[in-house]
Amino acid sequence: MADLMQFVLTGITVGLVYSLIALGFTFIWKSSSVANLALGQMVLLFSWIAYGTMEQAGLPFWAGLPVTIAAAAGLGWVLERVVLRPLIGQPILSLITVTLGVAFLFEGLVAMFWPISTAAMPDFIPDEPVQILGAVVSQEYLWAAGIALVLFILVSIFFRYHKMGVAMRATADDQMAVWACGIPVTKIFSVSWMFAGALAAIGGVLMSSIGGITHGLVETGLKSFSVVILGGLDSFLGAIVAGPIIGLAENLGGGYLTELTWSGVKDVIPFIIIVIVLFIKPYGLFGQERIERI
Amino acid sequence: MKGNSLARKLSVILLTVIVAGLPVLTAGCDDNGGGQTTAPTSTVKQPLKIGIMYPQTGVAAAKGQPMAAGVLDAIKYINEEKGGVLGHQIEVISRDNGYDAAKATTIINEFISSKALLFTTQASAMMSVVMGIANEASLPGFTVFSAPSITQPAKHIYAQMPDYGDGWAIFADYYMKNVWKGTGKPKMALMLLNNSTGYGAKDAADKLAATMGIEIVAVEEHTSTTANEIEALTRIAAKNPDVIFISSTPQPTSIIVKGIRDIQATGKFAGLTIGCGHASYTSQLVDLAGAAKVEGVYGVFPTVSWGENVAGMAKMTEYVNKYHPDFKNNMDYITAWAEGLLIAKILETAIQNTPGGAANLTPANVEKYGFQMLNYDVEGLHGPVKYTPGDNRLSKGMRVFQVKSGVITAISNWINAAYIDYGLK
Numbered sequence A: 001m002a003d004l005m006q007f008v009l010t011g012i013t014v015g016l017v018y019s020l021i022a023l024g025f026t027f028i029w030k031s032s033s034v035a036n037l038a039l040g041q042m043v044l045l046f047s048w049i050a051y052g053t054m055e056q057a058g059l060p061f062w063a064g065l066p067v068t069i070a071a072a073a074g075l076g077w078v079l080e081r082v083v084l085r086p087l088i089g090q091p092i093l094s095l096i097t098v099t100l101g102v103a104f105l106f107e108g109l110v111a112m113f114w115p116i117s118t119a120a121m122p123d124f125i126p127d128e129p130v131q132i133l134g135a136v137v138s139q140e141y142l143w144a145a146g147i148a149l150v151l152f153i154l155v156s157i158f159f160r161y162h163k164m165g166v167a168m169r170a171t172a173d174d175q176m177a178v179w180a181c182g183i184p185v186t187k188i189f190s191v192s193w194m195f196a197g198a199l200a201a202i203g204g205v206l207m208s209s210i211g212g213i214t215h216g217l218v219e220t221g222l223k224s225f226s227v228v229i230l231g232g233l234d235s236f237l238g239a240i241v242a243g244p245i246i247g248l249a250e251n252l253g254g255g256y257l258t259e260l261t262w263s264g265v266k267d268v269i270p271f272i273i274i275v276i277v278l279f280i281k282p283y284g285l286f287g288q289e290r291i292e293r294i
Numbered sequence B: 001m002k003g004n005s006l007a008r009k010l011s012v013i014l015l016t017v018i019v020a021g022l023p024v025l026t027a028g029c030d031d032n033g034g035g036q037t038t039a040p041t042s043t044v045k046q047p048l049k050i051g052i053m054y055p056q057t058g059v060a061a062a063k064g065q066p067m068a069a070g071v072l073d074a075i076k077y078i079n080e081e082k083g084g085v086l087g088h089q090i091e092v093i094s095r096d097n098g099y100d101a102a103k104a105t106t107i108i109n110e111f112i113s114s115k116a117l118l119f120t121t122q123a124s125a126m127m128s129v130v131m132g133i134a135n136e137a138s139l140p141g142f143t144v145f146s147a148p149s150i151t152q153p154a155k156h157i158y159a160q161m162p163d164y165g166d167g168w169a170i171f172a173d174y175y176m177k178n179v180w181k182g183t184g185k186p187k188m189a190l191m192l193l194n195n196s197t198g199y200g201a202k203d204a205a206d207k208l209a210a211t212m213g214i215e216i217v218a219v220e221e222h223t224s225t226t227a228n229e230i231e232a233l234t235r236i237a238a239k240n241p242d243v244i245f246i247s248s249t250p251q252p253t254s255i256i257v258k259g260i261r262d263i264q265a266t267g268k269f270a271g272l273t274i275g276c277g278h279a280s281y282t283s284q285l286v287d288l289a290g291a292a293k294v295e296g297v298y299g300v301f302p303t304v305s306w307g308e309n310v311a312g313m314a315k316m317t318e319y320v321n322k323y324h325p326d327f328k329n330n331m332d333y334i335t336a337w338a339e340g341l342l343i344a345k346i347l348e349t350a351i352q353n354t355p356g357g358a359a360n361l362t363p364a365n366v367e368k369y370g371f372q373m374l375n376y377d378v379e380g381l382h383g384p385v386k387y388t389p390g391d392n393r394l395s396k397g398m399r400v401f402q403v404k405s406g407v408i409t410a411i412s413n414w415i416n417a418a419y420i421d422y423g424l425k
Helices: A002-032 A039-056 A061-087 A092-113 A139-161 A163-173 A175-180 A185-211 A216-231 A236-257 A269-280 B002-026 B061-081 B101-113 B124-136 B164-179 B196-212 B230-237 B250-264 B283-289 B313-323 B331-353 B363-373
Strands: A130-132 A135-137 B048-054 B090-096 B119-121 B141-143 B157-159 B187-193 B215-222 B243-247 B273-276 B298-301 B397-404 B407-410
Touching (some): A002 A039, A002 A135, A002 A139, A002 A163, A002 A216, A002 A236, A002 B230, A039 A061, A039 A185, A039 A216, A135 B250, A139 A163, A163 A175, A163 A185, A216 A269, A236 B230, B048 B061, B048 B331, B061 B250, B090 B331, B101 B119, B101 B124, B119 B124, B124 B196, B164 B196, B164 B273, B187 B230, B243 B250, B283 B407, B331 B363
Parallel strands (some): B048 B090, B048 B119, B119 B141, B141 B157, B187 B215, B187 B243, B243 B273, B273 B298
Antiparallel strands (some): A130 A135, B298 B397, B397 B407
């Protein structure tokens, strides 16, 4: 029973960490229908920027984090303004492909400015683990999970009730129609990339506090794609639900199937679940179905 | 419309510049120009062309960055301060493989077609990928970090230092003689990276554990990018091991050690001893996990520590301070500096022993008259290098360390790893 509790608790908290990163992807998709393939690299770069502000420049955490978020939002704005804006109205594949180029660019920037390649994020979360019903969980995961839930609530409210959020949804639906209605599409894109940058920065800082700042953050970003696919590309609820599903699949599957199968089975189980779900629900658990009359 | 068209053209130009600049950017900005061919300085003697690959980017960059710096700094030292090898400049084709099998394959083929005399890799996983091609081409090479499957059966590939299997064997022997105070067989769990780094340790455990009186109660694998291993550790805890041996790289090891400490807060893993293989036992492990978490953790490592009184320390320290101060106190820099010295010594030995000298240097002669006639102390930076027929491990010495007050501290003298015949074909 204690083991079951441990697997469940670990699965949910680790899954919510994936969700945290996935929210940034969903934000961009929901507002511009662009699949941001540079997500993992954004997380990596902004983690290094956080390290630069807090460890290298010596800012305290309460000052360093806002500076990092502002820098990430600024970089998101520059990215949209310089790289993506010229592609407005172009085939969506061009927009997606350019994010791949941005991913390589970001990796290059990291290699150029932080050649040490690995570093520990300054401690800002207590490292005593918390015990819940016989299971143990690190506070780093609890903080990441809690912040993921708070951000989910905030972005959901923003998209549902805020004028800019509604405009973003409309833009994702039909850029040209929105443009024709006089809504400033370019501004919407700028804001959405700024938000995405800020989300990636928060996710990066929290992820780095768990396992350090390493290239592994890119792979964690990639893992979040599976969360997005499972939950639905355009659904915040999907991201926040699919993360724990994948986390639980990894931990429960690994916990109970490893001895019956092979060590490493836990890395395969989530993808088996994703394939099965997509057979049944091709748009993901909460993705919007798009059925067009032809 | 005109403005739009201009903007579009400008964006196309910008993107072209970005894409064209990627190789330069991803090569980093190493002082030694990583990823470039170091042109020989003017000399009347022919340069000696060699290939070096390292994981300067990718998931193993934590080790690849300091190692790329170390080996290129050492070659720089040989070329500029010592005038090369017997007057011949070493011409380096240095490439970042990104810890990526496809890239490594491309690079080894480049080394072969460039007529390199020898080549090196730093990661055992990358040597595992390319050694088939190199053996086929009879191109001799060595890997800094190694696994039994690389040097057995002995062909054209060598190991600079003892392999991951040797690391396990040395730690297990030390544990049995100096740490284990219980009765009966101690129970050991293995936490292994899912490549040759982990499998090398497992090979040795499979071969030797029973005869050493150790019971292996769990074998768990993880990826190099794992974010959490609590699930595996929970299952291991149920088996109540006395000791866990981790054969992995620094970042996953830090995750595992932190997980063990978290679980210990519940009363499990009481009295557990933690041992690490040499791929992860560096200052980065202490940085990533935190000094308090790794306090008392044992590890094996095949080189001296920074500041030890050995012949090669002063020059190496001078170079790291001058060119790569970020890697001061990083033990991987030492392994790779020694790699550079070893490359030079192999070439020097080959020139001295090959009939006709440098004019007749070929990969085959470099292997026969260089690798296989080595007798070198590596300026005391790691165990002496001497070839033993049938055993392609060039150095066999390791020491056991322990983290004390946050510092990795040697607690044993050099221990030579006996040759273990794995019966690999």
